[in-house]
Amino acid sequence: MHSLFSRRQWLASSLSGLALAAAGSSAVQAQTGPRVLRIGHQKGWLSILKGRGTLEKQLAPLGVSVTWTEFNAGPVQLEALNVGSIDFGDVGEAPPIFAQAAGAPLVYAGATVPRPQLEAIIVPKGSPIKTVADLKGKRVAYNKGSNVQYFLVKLLQKHGLQYNDVQSVFLAPPDARAAFERGAIDAWIIWDPFLAAAQKTLDAQLLVNASGVVNNRGYYFTSRDFATKNVDVLRIAIREINAIDTWVAANKPAAAAELSKVLGLDTSITELYLSRAAFGTAPVTREILAEQQQIADTFFELKLIPKKLNLLHAAPVNLS
Known part of the structure; x- marks a missing residue:
C-alpha cells in the first residue's frame, strides 16, 4: 500500500x-x-x-x-x-x-x-476530536497548495475559526499517511482514493467531508x-x-x-x-x-x- x-x-x-x-x-x-x-x-x-x-x-x-x-x-x-x-x-x-x-x-x-464527498478530514480511531471546533490548536496535516488547503480555510471560517487556529503540517499523502499511522499528527485532510484507503486499512474515522463547504x-x-x-x-x-x-x-x-x-x-x-x-x-x-x-x-x-x-x-x- x-x-x-x-x-x-x-x-x-x-x-x-x-x-x-x-x-x-x-x-x-x-x-x-x-x-x-x-x-x-x-x-x-x-x-x-x-x-x-x-x-x-x-x-x-x-x-x-x-x-x-x-x-x-x-x-x-x-x-x-x-x-x-x-x-x-x-x-x-x-x-x-x-x-x-x-x-x-x-x-x-x-x-x-x-x-465534495471525495475529500475529508479524518482522525485516528478513538481520537478526542469529535467536532471541527476541536481542531483548534491541533496538528492538521495536508498537502500544501492542494484542494484540501482551500477546504480547510473555508471549513474553519464556517465554524468561526481562523486559518491560523490550527497547526498546519505540510505533508504529501505518503508522508501524511505515515505520520497518521504513528500518531505524529492529530488529523489529516485528504482526498480519494487515499481517503478510502485510510478508512479501510487504518480504521481512520471521518470527521467531516467537504459537502456544503467547497465544490472540489x-x-x-x-x-x-x-x-x-x-x-x-x-x-x-x-x-x-x-x-x-x-x-x-x-x-x-x-x-x-x-x-x-x-x-x-x-x-x-x-x-x-x-x-x-x-x-x-x-x-x-x-x-x-x-x-x-x-x-x-x-x-x-x-x-x-x-x-x-x-x-x-x-x-x-x-x-x-
Missing part, C-alpha cells in the same frame, strides 16, 4: 490556471502537417480512457493521432505542459491558482461536476496555443472523458474493479471511493470561473499568492 502511494504523490504547489480564451475559439487555425494530441496523465480515469482507445477512434477522421505519457507526480506533468512536451492533462481546483499567480500560460479545457471540482487543462488551434480536438476529448464518466456512474461495480487494477488497490477501496463520487465533465463556464475566482481571492487574502488575480477577464471558449 505504501509503495503505491509513494508513486502517486499528488500535486505540490504550482499547476494550471485561466479559462480558455475567446480569441480564436470560433474556428480552428490551419495546421501545418499532421496533428497530435499529447496527453499527460497520472494513474486514474485518463488511464482507463487510454486503455479503451475510444479517443483515438474519434480523432482519427480529423487526422489527429494521440500519444500518452504517464507521470508519477503533478508538478512534473505540468512542467511538461509548460515546456511544450504535452498538450492536455488533469488537475484539481486549487493548484491552478498558484500557477496563474506565477504567470503560467495554461488554460482550462473542461471541468467535472462538484465532488476536477479540471482538464491545456496550453493557450493548443486551445486556440485545436478547439475541435478539445471538444472531442472532453466528450470522450464525459462518456467514461457516464459509464462509471451507471456501472460502479465494474468500474471499481477496473480502477483497482489501474491503481493497484484492493477493490473494496475503490468501491468505497466510487460509492460517494459524482461524475460528469463539461466545458468551463463563466459560473465555474467565478468559483475559481473565489479561491484566488481567498488565497490572496491569506497571502498564499503574491498578487490579486482576475480570472473573469476573458470568456471561456465554446466547446459545446
